[in-house]
Amino acid sequence: MTASAILICPACQAKNRVPEARLVEEPQCGKCQTLLLPAEPLTLNASLLNRLLTHETLPLVVDFWAPWCGPCQQMAPTFAAAVDKVQGRLRLAKLDTEAHSAVAAQWAIRSIPTLIAFHQGKEIARQSGALSAGQLQQWLQSLAR
Template identity: 50%
Template sequence: MPTVACPECAATNRIPDARLSEGPKCGRCGAALFQGHPVDLTSASFDRHLNAETPLLVDFWAAWCGPCKVMAPQFEAAARMLEPQVRLGKLDTEAEQAIAGRYNIRGIPTMILFRAGREVARTSGAMSAADIARWARGQLG
């Protein structure tokens, strides 16, 4: 039974595998656990999502970055393709410099795929939604 962090309150929820596609809601706040778009990650919520058992794909980006702006709608579309098997999150490297430093982010956009709190793979550069989904699925096997 995987754990999923709520996109609204970051509470950890246990959801049976069979119910993941049934629109599960947070046991604490009642929000939908999968909303079809990436979660905005902050220092307050990052570790909760990182340590949940659901794989986490993070887009490290910044508002001034042209390729990040181009990729944003593609990453949004990829969330609809990958949820509920993968949680997608966006982390603003300007607002959350400590987390970006923790993962040695040197160029953006950079995506890192995590499973159970550990980095599985990373890639840099803008990608289409289909390429993001294919890359993430390929890394998870």
């Protein structure tokens, strides 16, 4: 049997089983036809983050940031550009700590930007502070399977 991943649709939050070999082929949701792995980081809220952590099997890297944070704004284009470098191996997402302060508190975010990598609902790595493109790529490669 071919190995597969469970992906949560960013639009309708339906669970989708995708063969691992097809993760780089722009898979779509079976329910609403939305791209399951868009070319930009997902914008999270508490509900979507919880659903991803509970059901998704692809490792998730969340950028905890805020609109007023200079280093967050500086790192945002670098984080967005990293999506196609890790497509099919990691899912990248962003959570605005200003808008979702309870989620930030739940994950003990003390400084921003903070990147947290999750796999199957558990935190597996954390990195605080803005990273250069090279540093970010190196950190993401250490997480990619």
